[in-house]
Amino acid sequence: MNIRQTLSILSLLSITFNVFAADIEVSEQYVRETIPGTKISSAYMLITNNSDKELILTAAKSNVSSRIELHQHIMTEDMMKMQQVDSIIIKANDNVKLQPHGYHIMIFDIDKPLVADTEITMALEFENHPPIKILMPVKGIKKKRHHH
Numbered sequence: 001m002n003i004r005q006t007l008s009i010l011s012l013l014s015i016t017f018n019v020f021a022a023d024i025e026v027s028e029q030y031v032r033e034t035i036p037g038t039k040i041s042s043a044y045m046l047i048t049n050n051s052d053k054e055l056i057l058t059a060a061k062s063n064v065s066s067r068i069e070l071h072q073h074i075m076t077e078d079m080m081k082m083q084q085v086d087s088i089i090i091k092a093n094d095n096v097k098l099q100p101h102g103y104h105i106m107i108f109d110i111d112k113p114l115v116a117d118t119e120i121t122m123a124l125e126f127e128n129h130p131p132i133k134i135l136m137p138v139k140g141i142k143k144k145r146h147h148h
Contacts, residue, residue, distance in 0.1 A: 023051040024132055026124070028097075031107065031136045033116045041114050042071075043105040043122065043136060047088075048095040056127035057088040057096075060105045062136075064120050067108040073101045082106075087127065116140035 029045035049055045060068045069084050080101065088103050090096045098104045105122075114120065118138045125131045 024049060024055065024124075024129065026132070026134050029134055029136050030139045031114060031120060031122075033138050033140050034110055034114045035141065036113070039108065039110045041107045041110060042100075043107060044098045044100065045134075045136075046095055046097050047090050047124075049090040049092060052092050053128070054092050055090040055129055057090065057124060058086070058127050059125040061123045061125065061131075062107065062120055064112075064114065065107050065110050068122075069106045069108070070103070071106045072103050114138045 025048040027046045027048070029043070031043040032041050034041050043060070047055075047057065057070065060070070062068060070086070070088055071082050072085050073080050073082050075081075084106075085103075088096055088098075096103060116138055117140075120136050120138065121133055122136050123131045123133050
């Protein structure tokens with residue numbers, strides 16, 4: 001196979017990929033910058049399922065870490081605890097918000113610090129849908145102070 005044939009096949013695959021990704025919308029996505037001296041962060045987003053079948057998010061991948069997990073905060077005995085989950089279900093024609101104190105993505109063992117006003121790429125993997133790649137802006141953890 002020559003390079004022209006390979007490029008043609010790749011371009012057809014990317015067209016197919018985009019059609020499948022039209023069933024899923026990801027918005028409000030961001031990852032928190034790392035706190036100096038730490039190697040962990042968390043990612044948040046709104047995932048909207050525009051299809052007539054439920055979607056099952058099973059993993060997230062990024063080149064910033066080889067250890068990324070799906071997590072959920074739960075209340076047990078009046079205490080908020082974080083636990084890993086195997087998947088997150090997004091019902092047909094519905095959405096799920098990954099947010100602090102709810103479902104979210106934890107990123108461990110980060111290779112180099114995540115700095116505000118930069119971006120990382122993340123791939124969301126599903127049990128019953130092709131993976132989709134998204135850009136994740138890195139947001140600062142400090143609250144901006146308003147001076148009056």
